[in-house]
Amino acid sequence: MAPGRPLRESAKPAAARHRRSDSQTDRRLRDGGKARTSTAARRRRRIRRVPLADGTHRLHVVLIMLAVAMSLCAGRLLQLQGFDSSAYAAESAAALTQRMPLLPSRGDITDRNGTVLAATEPAVAVTADPSLTGKQPGAFAVVIAPYLGMTVEELLPLLTKRDTHFVYLKKQVPAMTYTRMAAALAEQNLYGVFRESDPIRTYPAGSLAGPIVGFVDGDGTGKAGLESSLQSQLAGVEGQEEYESAPNGSKIPLGDSKITPAQNGYDYQLTLDSELQWVAQRRVAQQVKKAKADFGFAITMNIKTGEILALAQAPTYDSNDPKSSLKKHRNLQAVTAPYEPGSVQKILTSAALLESGHAGEGTRVSIPNRLPSGPYLIKDHFEHSDDYRLNMRGVIAKSSNIGTAMLARQMPIDQLHDYLAKFGLGKKTGIELPGESLGTLPDADMEPMTRDRVAFGQGLAVTGIQEVSAIAGLLNGGVYNPPTIIKSATDSDGKQVALPVREPRRIVSTTTSAHIRDLMRAVVDNSSTGKYSLRLDGYTSGGKTGTAQRGTARGYQGYITSYVGFAPLKDPQIITYVVVNNPKKGDPTGTQVAAPVFRDIMQYALPRYSVAPSKKAVLKPKPISW
Numbered sequence: 266m267a268p269g270r271p272l273r274e275s276a277k278p279a280a281a282r283h284r285r286s287d288s289q290t291d292r293r294l295r296d297g298g299k300a301r302t303s304t305a306a307r308r309r310r311r312i313r314r315v316p317l318a319d320g321t322h323r324l325h326v327v328l329i330m331l332a333v334a335m336s337l338c339a340g341r342l343l344q345l346q347g348f349d350s351s352a353y354a355a356e357s358a359a360a361l362t363q364r365m366p367l368l369p370s371r372g373d374i375t376d377r378n379g380t381v382l383a384a385t386e387p388a389v390a391v392t393a394d395p396s397l398t399g400k401q402p403g404a405f406a407v408v409i410a411p412y413l414g415m416t417v418e419e420l421l422p423l424l425t426k427r428d429t430h431f432v433y434l435k436k437q438v439p440a441m442t443y444t445r446m447a448a449a450l451a452e453q454n455l456y457g458v459f460r461e462s463d464p465i466r467t468y469p470a471g472s473l474a475g476p477i478v479g480f481v482d483g484d485g486t487g488k489a490g491l492e493s494s495l496q497s498q499l500a501g502v503e504g505q506e507e508y509e510s511a512p513n514g515s516k517i518p519l520g521d522s523k524i525t526p527a528q529n530g531y532d533y534q535l536t537l538d539s540e541l542q543w544v545a546q547r548r549v550a551q552q553v554k555k556a557k558a559d560f561g562f563a564i565t566m567n568i569k570t571g572e573i574l575a576l577a578q579a580p581t582y583d584s585n586d587p588k589s590s591l592k593k594h595r596n597l598q599a600v601t602a603p604y605e606p607g608s609v610q611k612i613l614t615s616a617a618l619l620e621s622g623h624a625g626e627g628t629r630v631s632i633p634n635r636l637p638s639g640p641y642l643i644k645d646h647f648e649h650s651d652d653y654r655l656n657m658r659g660v661i662a663k664s665s666n667i668g669t670a671m672l673a674r675q676m677p678i679d680q681l682h683d684y685l686a687k688f689g690l691g692k693k694t695g696i697e698l699p700g701e702s703l704g705t706l707p708d709a710d711m712e713p714m715t716r717d718r719v720a721f722g723q724g725l726a727v728t729g730i731q732e733v734s735a736i737a738g739l740l741n742g743g744v745y746n747p748p749t750i751i752k753s754a755t756d757s758d759g760k761q762v763a764l765p766v767r768e769p770r771r772i773v774s775t776t777t778s779a780h781i782r783d784l785m786r787a788v789v790d791n792s793s794t795g796k797y798s799l800r801l802d803g804y805t806s807g808g809k810t811g812t813a814q815r816g817t818a819r820g821y822q823g824y825i826t827s828y829v830g831f832a833p834l835k836d837p838q839i840i841t842y843v844v845v846n847n848p849k850k851g852d853p854t855g856t857q858v859a860a861p862v863f864r865d866i867m868q869y870a871l872p873r874y875s876v877a878p879s880k881k882a883v884l885k886p887k888p889i890s891w
Contacts, residue, residue, distance in 0.1 A: 397457030571746030607813025659889030
């Protein structure tokens, strides 16, 4: 404090100074500090601070959060390794497991002497992994093009295909060709081309028995003939290979693998004789061409067993190239196409009359020139007097429609029906070929007019296999053998496979059978001796001609000509039935169109099967009239 100034005066200025100082500060805060105040406010608005407790509390929160996270991880780990470990392991293994089919070898088909009719040639489908081949597509294409018969331009898009590890390059490549190609790729250190089993079905005999053997499609599935009806047995059972693979799909050399072997298909041996089949096939084709017919077929059967020795038809097709033929020619006409049999049917009518006792070989018939039947008149194929006298043997020898209808009227209609059904008409024979038809047999309450027509071969429909089997049974001492075209079957180990057994059955007595043979002998005995003789050289035989009007959607147009015959007479061994449909050139009769084919086939077949010639090839004819 300065001397001379009073204390009260010195104090006032100090308080004043403090007040001034405060007011100045307020002014600075109001004026000069406005910018700083707004800046601080903005900072306070941008920075959001969460108030926390002290450090210990913050540590507890962090530890709790870590404990929850670790608990979740531990629970998931326990689920994966404790409870669901096997499921996830299996899922992981499945993702890395590849499965490749192992295709079985399709069974062979041979004839009765072992001649191969259908076989399987080893072949492969060539595949590629574009993720590997796409790096050097040009190098791959240049190497493999000559082996696959493809151009480089065709291969490049396949070898470079995106977003896939698998493409087919070509199917059914011979196995040896692939082996040589694989060696060429290995020399160039090119890896990415693989193979799958894809065998080729071949038919060494070509068109021989084509409709019987059939063919397979591109997938190896039977589409016709025995290839179709025996599909499951011939195809076998597919196997499988499982192995662990790397992510790129390649096999892990030491990884787990499992193989389920494929079961190869059965091999089938047929009853067919290839050489006899060739003779029959050629002869039928010649006659169809000569007569300008729609088609024809011939069936040769062992009477004692029911075995089919030949089943030929024309037109036919090559099983190696079925697409070059018309679809209708791929069906077996003798099995799938019913027709009205005509006069050959008179043999079955005669058997019913003989077996029932309503007529005998010597039964006399006075035959008018015309026979009323409902609103129609029945006539014969030849003109005769109004009192034409024939016995039953003569009715068959002359093939009289009127005489047959008159004899059939001697028995009840339902009885005739029952006998024809017993002989196998109106139902399948059960032969092992696809598409067999039932044919058509009128009911037991058919009209009398229908009965008259059925007696001589109209008003019903049969298949060739039905008709020949029935007649063979009548000749075989009255015992019917179900027709068969399969002789035996073996599995992949060469063991015999049991085939379905169809037992023979008696259809007529031995006495009736002998009479039938004699009736059919009368046809041969009374045939001409010239160009169209029905006799066989060196053998006694019997037969029956057939010339039926051909039924179409527009009514009867043209004819179906046929001839059935057997030899030897006393102990029948072989029967052949020939049918030529709608011949347009020459005389359309069974004698002139079908019988010559029968003779040529039988003259080859009889000595081939060691059938001894007859001591008396020509027998004295028995009377046919009275």
